Amino acid sequence: MPPELNGRLDFWNIGYPLGALVYFTALISVMAIAWALWNRSKYWQLGRPNPDVGSWKIRIKVGLRTLLIDSAGHRKFVKHETYPGLMHFLIVWGLLLLFVATTIDAFEFNTEKYLGWHLPTREISLQLELIWDIAGLMLIAGIGMAAYRRYVIRPDRLNTMLENSVLLILLFGQAMSGFVLQSFRMAATELEPSSELYSVESSYWSPFSYVIALGIRGFGFSVQAMESSHFILWWGHAALMTLTFVYAAWRFGPLMHIFVSPINLLLRSSVVRPKGALRPILNMDTIEVFGARDITDLTSKQLLDFDSCTNCGRCQDQCPAWRSGKPLSPRALIQDAKSYMVERAPLLIRDGKDAPPPDVNLIGGFISPEVLWSCTSCRACMEACPVSIEHIDTIIDMRRYLTMEEASVPQTAMDALNSMEQRGHPWRGTQSTRIDWMEGTGSVTMAEDPEHEILLWIGCTSALDGRGQQVAKAMASVLKLADIKYRVLGMEENCTGDPARRLGNEYLYQIMAEQNIEILNNYGVRKILTLCPHCFNTIKNEYPQFGGIFEVVHYTEYVAELLRDNKIKPRKAIPMSVAYHDSCYLGRHNDIYDPPREIVDSIPGLQLIEMGEDRCRERGFCCGAGGGRMWMEEAGTKVNHIRTDHFIETSADAVGVSCPFCLQMMEEGIGSKGLTSEKSAKDLLELLAESLNG
Incomplete structure (x- = not known):
């Protein structure tokens, strides 16, 4: 031997050259896979060019x-x-x-x-x-x-x-x-x-x-x-x-994801676009259709998403809408869109622009509007997806079509949009003004004195909601103690446009964004401190799409840095246990997890309790207010009630938040359980200000 x-x-027992025929069978396999990918690539090419290549x-x-x-x-x-x-x-x-x-x-x-x-x-x-x-x-x-x-x-x-x-x-x-x-x-x-x-x-x-x-x-x-x-x-x-x-x-089928998923991972938008930023509609004046009504209105990457999905259901497991009984399943959304693509693409390839209208529409047929309006844009589905499918982009593109082409928007959401257009904020019916919270804080507007270290962006909810105003006052107190020269815009501040964009009204969003950017640039603002994670995400990640380049920090980051530099030092002990609730737009959209916990840990007597391994940080459960859901009626089990149950299970005295939406939702949840005398919802700024001023 x-x-x-x-x-x-x-080739023992087979012999050569007979055994070499196995290479022919391998060639058949390779040719079959290559043919399938080539044929399918024609589907993907029906989409608009992917703008996120970089x-x-x-x-x-x-x-x-x-x-x-x-x-x-x-x-x-x-x-x-x-x-x-x-x-x-x-x-x-x-x-x-x-x-x-x-x-x-x-x-x-x-x-x-x-x-x-x-x-x-x-x-x-x-x-x-x-x-x-x-x-x-x-x-x-x-x-x-x-x-x-x-x-x-x-x-x-x-x-x-x-x-x-x-x-x-x-x-x-x-x-x-x-x-x-x-x-x-x-x-x-x-x-x-x-x-x-x-x-x-x-x-x-x-x-x-x-x-x-x-x-x-x-x-x-x-x-x-x-x-x-x-x-x-x-x-x-x-x-x-x-x-x-x-x-x-x-x-x-599923085995093809071996070849398709690596391409999808390579083309994912987060390589060149911040995770929290939506893709803008460019050339608003010349575009034929706003949003997506057909696969030709989606990008090639979005169509690739549909074929990358293996139907594993990880996204569905994490979706707060699905878990609260809403019709949205991120898995089913992608699979239904794929079914539409498979049915529609051959006709478009064969007939081009002369292709007849589909027998069943993408929206209203394969995917119902109720599915699209159920999304909180919390990003839990995208965080869970192992192949980087971008559900939110697809949902928002379809919302844009419903909002700007069909004017088919839930009435309460439409009221919020009208209020934003007419009054500069979504809180229809509020009697407060944007400067009411300033009383007794010593805060100065940019119009009064533009010299500043940092601009404090209050946000609509913190300025106009009574509960939110308490948080704004707490922030002013902390800045004063740290001897920070801050300024506010006062009556010149308008909504960032975040709700309009998430509700699909890109046109209104862009108008508001450009107005805000002009005001900020006129004052020479370079650094902005925000109270709201949604304002933070919009100004930091989305305003650069329109030339608004600013250094933007959320208060949790800023305050944590003040604590590390010993510019402030909590003194009064607060004997309380706090279960911290991660805001979606602070956490999953912007990867800010540690600074809020640093604030809690800095306060004497305060005990931090996590919601649970699968309910905190990147797996945190949404409060239900994002994606414009704050201004929509909610049928069945409420998302914030499920999150309140998570809080109650921890046996903590209070739930700590760092977002004005989360604060409202958690307070409502506690009230719905009849526990207002036993449990409370606290913004971390309130706890910090109490300890600093004690």
Whole structure:
């Protein structure tokens, strides 16, 4: 036996060139996948050009890091969901390692036969066999876990279809046939004393196959029977592999995400656009259709999103709308949009602009307006999605169509929009003015004295809502104690436009944004301090789209820095436990998690309690007010009532917030439970001001 073969022989029992036909079956698989991707790319190209490309150098650099850490390393999969994360890890790495094994074998054989090269991997072929054996075992274990989860555990979020079952059967058949055919080879050669390839020691390097081979020999198979069985299984295994990929290409089902998802990860908007920023509508005066009524109104990236979705349901699990009984399921939204794309795209490709109108519209047919208006834009779905599907962009684009083209907006939301247009804020019916809160604070407006270190942006709710005004006063008190020379705009301050933009009225938003930017630039403002995370996000992340470049900080960041620099020092002890509620627009949209907790920890006597591992930080549950939901009626279970239940479960005395919307929603939730005498909602500024002034 040649020593370089180490007890193994290429194309044993198959022969050459007959065995080389397996390369033809592999070519069929590659061609099927390439055809499917090429055909599907025509669908994606129907969308508008993706405006979020930016520098390809940066995108590729960030994309590769994401693929290595999040995808290959499964950080996002395993972090919060160990079982499905481990299951996916085993399947992906099992398949990947077996693919590498097949590729190495092909290279070893062909380079040695035709080029005379002896690849280094030949020297460690037995050690590699151990890795390949483990890889096969990983794949089978992952498939078993997937089957058990899908058909025994049956979590609500999984939507099992026929193609899921077919795919599992095909993958399991591939994995097991690979093991069994190798075991027949081992039983007929390495474990057969009469064979020229007899080498029991070599068989130990494939322990799982070795055990099966012992079983085969225990059944008393003749060498001829083992060779015949191996021959049949070898070709069956090759055919099964080809069938798997041809089926995946034909159906463009879950397996295709192996090829599509990396592209989607590479093209995700957060590489060049802040997470909290919506995509603007440019050229408002010349655009034909506002928003999205058809797939041609969406971007190519959004259409790619639809094909990247594997229907896993992670987004649905985290969606506050779904969990409170609303019609919105982020998973179903993407799948329904995909169904529309699959039905509509062939007609558009064939007929172009002459394509007839769809029999069933995207909005109102495949996706109901109620689904779109249920979204709080909390970003929980996008945070949970392992393949960077951007649900919010698609929802807002469809809202834009409803609002600006159809004027089909919930009445209470329309009232808020009208109030913003007429009075500069969404609080229809309020009797307060923007300067009422200033009484007794010593605050000075920019018009009175423009010399300042920082501009304090109060926001509509903190200026006009009685409860919010208490927080504004607390902020003024903290700044005074820190000897910060701040100014406010007073009556010149208008709404940032955030509610208008999230409700789909991009036109009104852009008008308000440009007016605010002009006022701020006229005063030479460079640094802005905000009370509201929504104002913070809009001015920091969205105003630069219209030339408004400012340094913007939320009060939690600013105050935490004052504490670290010892410019303020809390003294009075407040014997109270506080469960901190993460604001969506502070947390998931802007990754600000630690500064609020630093404030709580700085106050003597205050005990910080988290809402729970799966209910805080990036997994924090929305209060229900974002996305313009503050100005919409809510049917059924209220989102803020669910969040209030989370707070009550902690047994904390108070729920701490850092957002005026969250403050209102949590106070209403506590009141709805009849617990106003036992529990309270406190903005962190109120607690800090009490300790500083005590």
